[in-house]
Amino acid sequence: MKAFGYTHNSPTLTPQSILAIELETAAATGHDLLIEVNAISVNPVDTKIRANVAPEQGYKVLGWDGVGIVKAVGNNVSLFNIGDRVFYAGDLSRQGSNAEFQLVDERIVGRAPSSLTDAQAAALPLTSITAYEMLFDRLEVAKNKQKSNKSILVIGAAGGVGSILVQLAKQLTDLTVVGTASREESVKWLKELGADHVLDHSKSLNEQRVELGLKEFDYVIGLTHTDQYQDEIVACIKPQGKFALIDDPNSFDILKFKRKCISVHWEFMFTRSLFTTTDITAQHNLLNEISELIDAGTLKTTLGQNLGTINSENLYKAHQILESHTSRGKLVLEGF
DSSP states (O other): OEEEEESSOOSSOOTTSSEEEEOOOOOOOTTEEEEEEEEEEEOHHHHHHHHHOOOSSSOEEOOSOEEEEEEEEOTTOOSOOTTOEEEEOOOTTSOOSSBSEEEEEGGGEEEOOTTSOHHHHHTSHHHHHHHHIIIIIISOOOOOOSOOOOEEEEETTTSHHHHHHHHHHHHHSOOEEEEEOOSHHHHHHHHHHTOSEEEOTTSOHHHHHHHTTOOOEEEEEEOSOHHHHHHHHHHHEEEEEEEEEOSOOSOOOGGGGTTTTOEEEEOOTTHHHHTTOTTTTHHHHHHHHHHHHHHTTSSOOOEEEEOOSSSHHHHHHHHHHHHHTOOOSEEEEEOO
16 A cells, blocks of 8 residues: 655655655454545644654654545444544554555544545544543533633634634633734634634733733643743733643743642643553544534534645645644645
């Protein structure tokens, strides 16, 4: 089968960083589904793995988002049948979705939204899992529309995770949703997704909060450059508030949160699959919930740009865009 990955990690991106690789198609056993991949999306994790992780098997296939058809099932599979159309984010410790076929544990796979194309659906799994787990598992935000006068600030809200997180917060909770963006098109995008206010993250977040007459935020989520925004986060979060992050700050002084008694929550959507936690099937359930919300019209795809066929050249373009930090929504490729 065709696959795309690397044989040597490359911190500096070049056209040779992502190569075409010919591999044997593996057999499905246990809880695994063998999925014929129709579409993928490319995430910041792809660029980080490519830059920093040496392949253990002589090669590493990238990709942690996929949509496709189940072609074979392992002997312990009970959630899916051959022929089912599915979407998923996969497992960081296994070979990825940039391949014609992929093995994925059924417990982290959901039924793809019937109302979306493969490309539209491919934009959703990794970011949806991350956003959902952050809101409802880590921060323990209540899923209801009863007015509580609470608010949330999402820093870097126009990217992949932020685009679905803003929707989830707006549609499933009573929170006042405030996002940050600096470009005109990103501000417009966030308002279309339901953000009540948009702050410019190139300026003081706390000063803008005061100017808008907003109270200190009950929840703050950092999706990018947390180390650069930490002092602003401390200033604008409510005493006894909750802060969550997904990035890898070069420096992070947790003592700055002590005076306000702020709790800190790290979200990493691969934890359940990496450690086969007792609640691993939660990701199957939440992906099915996301699919239902999409088909009901409550949520919409966060597809930002379709870069065309799945090949080395287009994957290189996707990595370029992600490393420039200029993407809005998700980058998707489809077909071989």
